[in-house]
Amino acid sequence: MKNQKIEVSIEKSNDGTYWGTSQNFEGIVTTFGNSLEELISNFENAFADHIEVAKDLGETYANKFDNVEFDYKMNLTSFFELVPELKISSIAKKANMNESLLRQYKNGLTTASREQTRKIQEAVHELGRELLSVQF
Known part of the structure; x- marks a missing residue:
């Protein structure tokens, strides 16, 4: 099965916190981290939670995210x-x-x-x- 690519926009706020947001699928996932590594880990966990909730609600789009690849981009x-x-x-x-x-x-x-x-x-x-x- 082909990987579904999810683009994640990364920004760094004035206080040093990293924010990641993606909305190139149904819904929006956004999270933060104190480092780039923490942000990536937090985002992937938040996305997995989003898909799990969507599956529990019977949302059919969630099934196409079994093989997902994240494309992190910073402005x-x-x-x-x-x-x-x-x-x-x-x-x-x-x-x-x-x-x-x-x-x-x-x-x-x-x-x-x-x-x-x-x-x-x-x-x-x-x-x-x-x-x-x-x-x-």
Whole structure:
């Protein structure tokens, strides 16, 4: 049986709490955690509870979630809050995009398109590979 993919949007609040929400199925599941790992664990438990209740109520949609895979995605504002060490100018240069536009994404003043988000992600991954290649 094919895995059902559930997209989970992750945000980090000002107090450091992580929030995860998904609604790309019938119903909404949302939860929080004090760390990313705790959020993921809490979300998967909350989703399992949601499906169990739906099955108990005789909801037929719940049966298609026997094989579920979670796709955790963080919005850009939360990402840059999570990793404040990243320089916007460096990421913008690697992504070949306007630095002030990336600052607008970071500050939540405007929303990046899917293509812009992909370019930012690739730039961050490239930086990560460069950091992993360093040896002292």
